[in-house]
Amino acid sequence: MDKQSVPELVESFAEQTHPDVLQEFDRASLEELVAKHETPFMVLDLEEVDYQFKALQAALPNAKLFYALKALSHPELVKRLKSLGSYFDLATIGEVELVESLGIQGHQCIHTHPIKKDKEIKRAIEFGCTRFVVDNAEELKKFYPYAEKVELIIRLSFRSPQAIVDLSRKFGCTLEELPEMVNQARENGISIVGLSFHVGSQTMSPMTHVNAVRSSVAAMKVMRDVKWKFLDIGGGFPISYQEQALPIADFCAPIVEALSELPEGVEVFAEPGRFIAGxxxxxxxxxxxxxxxxxxxxxxxxxxxxxxxxxxxxxxxxxxxxxxxxxxxxxxxxxxxxxxxxxxxxxxxxxxxxxxxxxxxxxxxxxxxxxxxxxxxxxxxxxxxxxxxxxxxxxxxxxxxx
Ligand SMILES: Cc1ncc(COP(=O)(O)O)c(C=O)c1O
The missing domain is CATH 2.40.37.10 (Lyase, Ornithine Decarboxylase; Chain A, domain 1)
Incomplete structure (x- = not known):
């Protein structure tokens, strides 16, 4: 990053007016499409998927990217991401069945819905997915029968009033609740292996991610007796709608710096949806x-x-x-x-x-x-x-x- 601070960068990009929205389009190609297809229709450009995936992977070089299917679950998009080496973030039985039908393996997925029915847990385990997210004591109880088969990640809540969609309003436990959940899991033979958060979708400043990473790193360091394997930093990576977002490399640079403080051997996961599909x-x-x-x-x-x-x-x-x-x-x-x-x-x-x-x-x-x-x-x-x-x-x- 150059000498501008993160808040300055955010502000200078937000101030730019949006350029002519069609300037980079090949108008002739679009007219060809319009001649062939009746409106309304959507055009999914798979090369753009490559571009976005590779840009985010370059900006977060040591992270495993689990594409969040909820953003757009078109099978051609999923197949393309599979060929790019993406992993997948699942939340429902429908999503499990979609990736299964496309030849994706359970070990390439995590199940991140903090609230699930027993049949949803069962179906995901049957598919081969063993990593699940929980954020409360009741949810943890649902895993007692599967203690031998699963590794759990605890989702933390970091409120983000700045995000366009503040997901921590609905999900995630507080840092104060964390030790109690870890104890409950331990007493019932369940492995807790990671922490996760989602600071909110379309987050315009990286500082919420940075602060969430710092707090998670501090929690991992305090709870040294847990064998931490993963930190999952969720989604939230912004794109430009009417308001210009930071280039993804600039957005991720301070996050990568904060991640460098993670204890040795802890892997980084991210769950981008919007940034890939938008x-x-x-x-x-x-x-x-x-x-x-x-x-x-x-x-x-x-x-x-x-x-x-x-x-x-x-x-x-x-x-x-x-x-x-x-x-x-x-x-x-x-x-x-x-x-x-x-x-x-x-x-x-x-x-x-x-x-x-x-x-x-x-x-x-x-x-x-x-x-x-x-x-x-x-x-x-x-x-x-x-x-x-x-x-x-x-x-x-x-x-x-x-
Ligand atoms: C658990 C979880 N992971 C990932 C995402 C994707 O977030 P984004 O589209 O902001 O990248 C969402 C969005 O709702 C989510 O709920």
Whole structure:
């Protein structure tokens, strides 16, 4: 990292305005796709998956990356990550069955849901997954019958008001509760082998991770009688939506430094979801209606917050959206609303955009739409979810093809 401090870096990136959201797209390739597929559809770019995975692996060189399937569980994405040497973070029986069907082995996975039914534990063990996360005494009891078969990781809670999604509000025990849980496990013949945390998704500053690593390292050092094998630093690695995120190498540098204090032999795990999947998918939608209402133009799209844009509701994301047709940046722009197709008035994608005038049939592209989008889409009003078109490289400047 250069001489800027972490807070300065965060601030200077946050201040940058988002560049033309389509500038790096190969417009010709997108038009080819639009000619072939009916909107709305999403485009999953597997080369982007490679790029994101390798960038994060380079930024966290000694960490094992367990991709969090909940962000996007498309089988082609999972297969690609498997070929890149990724590990997988599971939370449900459905996810167990997905990875099993794709030839992934149980030992390549961890089960990180802090609250589980017995049948979920059983199914994961049957698959060969032996590492589970717990964060409370009741959950620990569920593992008494499987004491011989499992290794447990205790999830700690570090609140992160800065994160867009503060996951420590819902899960994780406090550092004060930790010794009691370790004793309970020991008295019942269960091995505790690690600590984990998730500081919250889309965390814009690395300092929450850094502080959580420092506290975890201190706890491991105090509880020297435990044979610690892993520290799992969760997800939270940010991407740029409307607000620019730090480059991943800069984001991870202070975390790597904090991890260097870990006791000898403790391995590092991370559970990235958004960082891998987010930039790998775009959504292509059409304008199906337009109306001038008051001072604003309303454009009605063929998908909205009940579909691919569902992350605007559940994930608090605001995706960069722009027309596919080239427009003059110095031309006329009008206050515009982008609305989804359902009959519900909450189904609005953007209230306050400045756009050139659009026509019915024009195409719009939403970027950074891989994580927590189609994963939480519904079929409200009987609109089907957008289909996913898988490509190798949408931005191939050399061949101009897909
Ligand atoms: C346990 C767990 N691990 C990993 C993730 C992925 O987090 P992110 O998408 O911020 O990388 C989540 C997200 O909810 C999670 O709950």
């Amino acid at each position: 930039p790998a998918m775009i959504e292509v939608v059409s304008v199906v209606g337009k109306a001038k209402r008051g001072a604003r133009m309303w454009y009605y799209l063929d998908d909205g917050v009940y579909g691919g844009f569902s992350g605007q509701m559940y994930d608090h994301a605001t995706y960069p959206v722009a027309p596919l047709k080239p427009f003059d940046p110095t031309g006329d722009f009008y206050p515009s609303v982008l609305a989804g197709p359902t009959c519900d008035s909450i189904d609005v994608v953007s209230e306050d955009m400045e756009l050139p005038e659009l026509e019915v049939g024009d195409i719009l592209i939403g970027k950074q739409m891989g994580a927590y989008t189609i994963a939480s889409a519904t079929e409200f009003n009987y609109y089907p979810k957008p289909k996913v078109v898988v490509v190798e490289d949408i931005f191939d400047p050399e061949t101009g093809s897909l």
